[in-house]
Amino acid sequence: MTPARTRRDAFPVNWTARALWLALVVYCVYAAQILQITWSRFVIGMDQGATFLARMWPPNFGPQKLDLIIQGMLESLQIAFLSTAAGILLALPLGLLAARNLMPSPVCWGARGLIALCRTFHPVIVSILFVKAVGFGALAGVLALVVATLGFVGKLFAEAIEEISMKQVEAVRATGASFASVLIMAVVPQVMARFVGFGIYQLDSNLRNSTMVGIVGGGGIGATLFTAYQRFDYDVVLAILIVIIALILLFELISTQIRKVFQ
Amino acid sequence: MNMQPDAAAAADRSLVIRNLTKEYRAGQPVLKGISVTIEGRGVTAIIGPSGTGKSTLIRCINRLVDPTAGEILFQGSDLAKLSGVELRQARRRIGMVFQEYNLVERLSVIENLLCGRLGYVPWWRTLTRRFPDEDVAHAFELLDAVGLGDFATRRADALSGGQRQRVGIARAIMQNPDVILADEPTSSLDPKTSVEIMEILDRLAGERGIPVVVNIHNVDLAKRFASRIIGMARGTIAFDGPPDALTEAHLIDIYGGEGWLE
Structure with missing residues (x-):
């Protein structure tokens, strides 16, 4: 009896996976060393953080400041809605063109290339580009977020369309329906609920992003926030952060309700 | 609308298939020159084992x-060569019933019926659901005829299999087609519902003089409803004749083996 030999191995060792995990750990240690991230550096950072936090409290909701904050927030809100609406309108055809089950492959690759391009750069970088291209203000912010929306939602739309049941499409096609009618009666009903979900998600994400584009000159609350930082008005910074958190939470509640309508 | 077919109309509804070949992979024909x-009348059943090309034939x-390769002559044109608008116009004259019903699940029952009119209704009217009044009236009539009058505004995914297939048949009839193709319409249903579905298909098509070509696994159902049986095996036609002429020897030739016949 040699159990070690006769017993079949139920859990064979995957040496490649182990090697990859090891490589990951080694690289992380190496990167921390290069960047001189050490425990003592971290402790110094914590000290500074405590001072910073102390200077933030209490938040400054003085009438003048509040007026600035509200104006900035309203502008951010407008940037978010405009860019989401325009971005989704553009993403609808782009997502369709990128869907491999409905479009010939050259068209798909073109559309997918455009989507990939929109997704390549972080909205901050795109914002900087648009601020330089069209000048300071909300327009640059809107355009930057339209690009972000196009890249993200376009890709999700294409994937949603690729996951539809082709049997339903086939049946409608077999009645002699035109391509437009097939889209309306066989494709849209299958993807509508998901599209609404993506749209709401993107609006949510654009709300967050719209508070950021102002930092690089794209309009909205970000500009106010940045000014407050530069003037060391940390109590105003905290006030702004609280308002942003409140808005995001409020929208979270609203979006849950909207989703329930489109099932 | 329910005219009895005269000889001319019947001739107009016939299908002539010549040397039809289909290869999904080059050199491996599924249909070998059918x-x-x-x-243009009655029910023609195509029987045969799975994978022998029955669905391919009907879908061609x-x-x-x-x-x-090959020709499919129907109402003066070769369906095999059509494309674009001409193909869509030809498809309007051909109703189809599917094994898995292929209803648009998230549309209502009545919307699914009206899908049968999409070849005639421009897309912008489809978008706002402004179908012609006579189409909507016809849809309600047909819904009553298949016994689903109370289900008009239910979503299709709320129906049972048998109910869905009734909607599938009604959708095909909505086209006012000159032929109905049915691809295994009862294979996903229980035996009792299968008979009901075949009865509805036979009745609705018969009343309107629409010929039906039906792929069917169940030989008994085929014999019961068809006036002509085509047995397919190995990508060719192995039997063609009235149900009475179909013998055990034929079935053994079509399906192979014989243990299953006992």
């Missing part, structure tokens, strides 16, 4: 599958 004429007719 030639058959289907007269309305070009859900593109044939590799």
Whole structure:
């Protein structure tokens, strides 16, 4: 009896996976060393953080400041809605063109290339580009977020369309329906609920992003926030952060309700 | 609308298939030069084992599958060569019933019926659901005829299999087609519902003089409803004749083996 030999191995060792995990750990240690991230550096950072936090409290909701904050927030809100609406309108055809089950492959690759391009750069970088291209203000912010929306939602739309049941499409096609009618009666009903979900998600994400584009000159609350930082008005910074958190939470509640309508 | 077919109309509803070949992979034909004429009346059942090309044959007719070679003559044109607008116009005259019903699940029952009119209604009217009044009236009539009058505004995914297939049949009839193709319409249903579905298909098509070509696994159902049986095996036609002429020897030739016949 040699159990070690006769017993079949139920859990064979995957040496490649182990090697990859090891490589990951080694690289992380190496990167921390290069960047001189050490425990003592971290402790110094914590000290500074405590001072910073102390200077933030209490938040400054003085009438003048509040007026600035509200104006900035309203502008951010407008940037978010405009860019989401325009971005989704553009993403609808782009997502369709990128869907491999409905479009010939050259068209798909073109559309997918455009989507990939929109997704390549972080909205901050795109914002900087648009601020330089069209000048300071909300327009640059809107355009930057339209690009972000196009890249993200376009890709999700294409994937949603690729996951539809082709049997339903086939049946409608077999009645002699035109391509437009097939889209309306066989494709849209299958993807509508998901599209609404993506749209709401993107609006949510654009709300967050719209508070950021102002930092690089794209309009909205970000500009106010940045000014407050530069003037060391940390109590105003905290006030702004609280308002942003409140808005995001409020929208979270609203979006849950909207989703329930489109099932 | 429910005119009895005269001889001319019946001739107009016939299908002539010549040397139809389909290869999904080059050199491996699923259909090996099928030639058959289907007269424009009654129910023609195509029986045969799975994978022998029954579905492919039926799908070549309305070009859900593109044939590799051959002709399908219908109302003066060769369906095998049509494309674009001409193909869509030909498809309007051909109703289809599917094994898995293929209803648009998230549309209501009545919307699914009206899908049968999409070849005639421009897309912008489809978008706002402004279908012609007579189409909507006809849809309600048909819904009553298949016993689903109370289900008009239910979503299709709320229906049972048998109910869905009734909607599938009604959708095909909505087209006012000159032929109905049914691809295993009862294979996903229980035996009792299968008979009911075949009865509805037979009755609705018969009343309107629409010929039906039906792929069917169940030999008994085929014999019961069809006036002509075509047995397919190995990508060719192995039997063609009235149900009475179909013998055990034929079935053994079509399906192979014989243990299953006992």
